[in-house]
Amino acid sequence: MATIAAHGAEAPHHVIKFDPIDRRAFIGGSDARIIMGNDQDDLTRLWREKRGEIAPQDLAHNLIVQLGTVTEDLNRTWYQRASGQTVTDIQKRVRHPVHRWMAATLDGIVAETGAVFEAKFMLPWAFTEEAAAEKHMAQLQHNMWVVAARTSVLSIITGGGKWVELTLHADPLYQHLLLTAEKKFWRCVQSGEPPLLFGIEPPRPRLAAVKVVDMTASNLWAECAATYLRTRAAHGEHELAKSELKKLMPEDAKEAIGHGVRAKRTKSGAISFDPVEMEAVHAPGQ
Known part of the structure; x- marks a missing residue:
């Protein structure tokens, strides 16, 4: 029995070790993304893997996956240096204390906050923080559910030499939909009934407002900004006059x-x- 700190509280979870073939015995964070996705072929393949009908997909020749693997240590080090936080429980595998078919292989836990730490490598083309959060939301929500964490940190290195940190919060509605979909999928694994896409439209990720955006190219912004600047002084006088009139009444x-x-x-x-x-x-x- 091991203990993982979640927001200052000690929560017992079972730490487990497996070789790759043992992934058939549980649903992990990377599986959650497929289950919540919209690719029927990927979902069917995952179902067959869990049933032991086919071998797990060999990702040794997937360059993007391998780049994520080889940059994981650098990613974690960069995050710790930039944030001043400490990442512990690296590559710890934890099973949910109630739903025994749910587990998570953690990139780490942020010691000071109990947040789930997830390191990712992403290509720079058309990269946006919103797209990154949406792409990895199922995995993050799954892992937060398994370890009872309220927040997660997504640390991203892009192929363009950019590092991005996103903080995402546990979403009870999303996690309810996720748990429903995973339960249905696991029943299909046990019964042998082929799964169908669940068609769940997850809530949009809620990101911390940290960006500075240049709105110079927006004509509507320019029009409204001009009106704001033109009426600002008059508005201030108007509010002051109302305040004084109230005092006089x-x-x-x-x-x-x-x-x-x-x-x-x-x-x-x-x-x-x-x-x-x-x-x-x-x-x-x-």
């Missing part, structure tokens, strides 16, 4: 009128203003 007054402005007090005490035509208004008491 007697506390026992339900309504106050003068110089083209009417102030009304609601039962809750809120005061609102509107312009009036003075010649058409006769204030009470006059």
